[in-house]
Amino acid sequence: MKMKKKQINQSRMSRRSFLGRTALGISALSASRVFGANDRVNVGVIGFGLFGRIHTHSFMEQGDVEIAGMCDVYGPRLDAGAALAGSRCKKYPDFRKLLENRDIDAIVVATPDHWHALMTMMACAAGKDVYCEKPLTLFVKEGRWMIELAKRNKRVVQVGVQNRSGPNFQRAGELIRKGQIGELVSVQNSYFRNVMPGFGNPPDQTPPPELNYNMWLGPAPERPYNPNRSLYHFRWFWDYSGGQMTNLGQHSLDLVHFFMGVKAPKSVYSSGGRFHLKDNCEVPDTQDAIIEYPGFNAVCEYREASAGQQGLGMGGLMFHGTKGSLAVGRTGFELIPDKKVNPINTVAKVLPAGHPVGGPQPVEEEGEQKFWTEAEKDTSGDAAKDYQRHARNFLDCVKSRKQPIADLENGHQVATVCHLANISLRTGRKLVWDASRVEVVGDQQANEMLVRAYRKPWDSELHSLLQS
Numbered sequence: 001m002k003m004k005k006k007q008i009n010q011s012r013m014s015r016r017s018f019l020g021r022t023a024l025g026i027s028a029l030s031a032s033r034v035f036g037a038n039d040r041v042n043v044g045v046i047g048f049g050l051f052g053r054i055h056t057h058s059f060m061e062q063g064d065v066e067i068a069g070m071c072d073v074y075g076p077r078l079d080a081g082a083a084l085a086g087s088r089c090k091k092y093p094d095f096r097k098l099l100e101n102r103d104i105d106a107i108v109v110a111t112p113d114h115w116h117a118l119m120t121m122m123a124c125a126a127g128k129d130v131y132c133e134k135p136l137t138l139f140v141k142e143g144r145w146m147i148e149l150a151k152r153n154k155r156v157v158q159v160g161v162q163n164r165s166g167p168n169f170q171r172a173g174e175l176i177r178k179g180q181i182g183e184l185v186s187v188q189n190s191y192f193r194n195v196m197p198g199f200g201n202p203p204d205q206t207p208p209p210e211l212n213y214n215m216w217l218g219p220a221p222e223r224p225y226n227p228n229r230s231l232y233h234f235r236w237f238w239d240y241s242g243g244q245m246t247n248l249g250q251h252s253l254d255l256v257h258f259f260m261g262v263k264a265p266k267s268v269y270s271s272g273g274r275f276h277l278k279d280n281c282e283v284p285d286t287q288d289a290i291i292e293y294p295g296f297n298a299v300c301e302y303r304e305a306s307a308g309q310q311g312l313g314m315g316g317l318m319f320h321g322t323k324g325s326l327a328v329g330r331t332g333f334e335l336i337p338d339k340k341v342n343p344i345n346t347v348a349k350v351l352p353a354g355h356p357v358g359g360p361q362p363v364e365e366e367g368e369q370k371f372w373t374e375a376e377k378d379t380s381g382d383a384a385k386d387y388q389r390h391a392r393n394f395l396d397c398v399k400s401r402k403q404p405i406a407d408l409e410n411g412h413q414v415a416t417v418c419h420l421a422n423i424s425l426r427t428g429r430k431l432v433w434d435a436s437r438v439e440v441v442g443d444q445q446a447n448e449m450l451v452r453a454y455r456k457p458w459d460s461e462l463h464s465l466l467q468s
Contacts, residue, residue: 268433
């Protein structure tokens, strides 16, 4: 699908106009506003899909917020979002017009993944604070660009990993850091479901008239419209997403970083592919990743073609330590202590008949059964409230100018791990990561995959932002 010359010229004119009126003008005006504790924050929402709707509700629950603008490139969603927000909410088919509105203080970016970085950067340049849905980026180098733009424009940016704002998650992290499960040995994150036989093979076709498909594509490569490439299903294509590794992986690995204070892996290896689902989608239906951190490993397992045994649910993790294990998810957590057993008995009783003569033999245990740590259970988790708490934290930081609980630097570090896992899967190699140099050691092909080109005219937009 080729863009018409008139469309290209209009896009270029719009970009120049936007830069002239926002990056050079509005940012100074917006940044100069000082909020009082009770002042209302005018919020604009970009993308009224599954999570855009959740965030709209979460922000509307706050007493000091006005949803002043709603943007979506799909007409019916734009109408639905504006209707939810109320009569004072303005509708914007083009997000750039929303960014030009001087009355809007903060932006929620809830678009497909391939738009997250550029929209966040453009919002920062326009003097807006940003709540950006996860995953933070589509490829590694976008994260550093975002950090640069936010710092230069003195913007507050919150990453949408709301588990950090959940009291049950925070309490679980405290227990682990205090050594209640001993030294951390490993972390497991698994999410299994069965969507066999897949999402079908619809033919390429003309986009629906209610969808501005060219704007939906934005900086992503130009492709013919296909129903599986657009609304919701975008997450099954490399052009727009990183599959479950970046979708659920950013949530789960964010908790590993949050609990343990780690910033980068030593190495990443991932294997898998789209083996079982028969459709025109691309990302893996089967993926395993082993992430080596200093002193422990994290293992991520994702399945789309086998429901397996019900586990901890979306975003749940199991932390294994030398004294016990802690399972944590959105409903709460449970600390399960290990029994204190004489090591000889552990190996001597491996089979009922025991070992032959000369092998380890059972010894008598003294006293009552003892445990290495104390059991504890928490059932207070509430995911809906965590979304609201995360929005609240962002708004408080908009007013105080402090860093939010899930800032850009942390979001970039976690997203980098997810991207490295996908690069490992696609190259078929273990990647050794040098965080200080931001490169894969001795692997030119992998390093070339740390960045992708933006489609015109958005490449020029990016260049202008980074050079301004």
